[in-house]
Structure formats: C-alpha cells, structure tokens
Amino acid sequence: MCTGYVLGRYGARDIFTPRPAALQEALRETGLGEAFEASRTELDRLFHARASWTSTKDLEGLERIWFGVMCGFELRFEDRSPGQVYIHVPFTGLRK
Numbered sequence: 001m002c003t004g005y006v007l008g009r010y011g012a013r014d015i016f017t018p019r020p021a022a023l024q025e026a027l028r029e030t031g032l033g034e035a036f037e038a039s040r041t042e043l044d045r046l047f048h049a050r051a052s053w054t055s056t057k058d059l060e061g062l063e064r065i066w067f068g069v070m071c072g073f074e075l076r077f078e079d080r081s082p083g084q085v086y087i088h089v090p091f092t093g094l095r096k
Helices: 002-012 021-030 033-048 056-072
Strands: 076-081 084-088
Touching: 002 033, 021 033, 033 056
Parallel strands: none
Antiparallel strands: 076 084
16 A cells, blocks of 8 residues: 555656665665566556546456565465454564
8 A cells, every 4th residue: 555655656746766765775675676666567557547447356467466575575364354354474584
C-alpha cells in the first residue's frame, strides 16, 4: 500500500526514479528496486486502462509482483477468523 502511495505521488509529478538518496539505498539494499520499478510500470498500465476495468482481476499483475516480494521475504499469512489475517514475519536481522 505504501509503495502505491509513493508511486502515485511520483506519477502525478512525472518522476520515474526515487529522488531521496535514502530511498534509493533502501531499495537497493533490500532488493526491492526491481519490484518498485515493475510496480511503477504496472500502475502506469492500469491507469491508462482504467476505463476498461471490469473487476479486481484487473489488478492481478500488481498482485503477482507483490506476492513474489512477500514470498522472497518469507512472509506467511494465516487466516485467523473472517476478515482477520495474521502475518508471520521471520526475524532475519539486517541483510548486508
């Protein structure tokens, strides 16, 4: 969700790469740079196709990108009850 906010603000300003050095470094260090760029491309495609959206299935490309990210970080999701999900986040320390 946060990536969507950042990319939406960037798109509104015609910014294609992160300007803050700290964000560039964080994307590089965590390996999220590729997902960030793929998300920007997919959100741009979605924006231009918005008149033809039919359902949430139109968001599957974006979902695939972030499902891959979540799997890469070994996040596991557990249904707790209707409308509630618990996210298992492994502690791995800083990756450098």
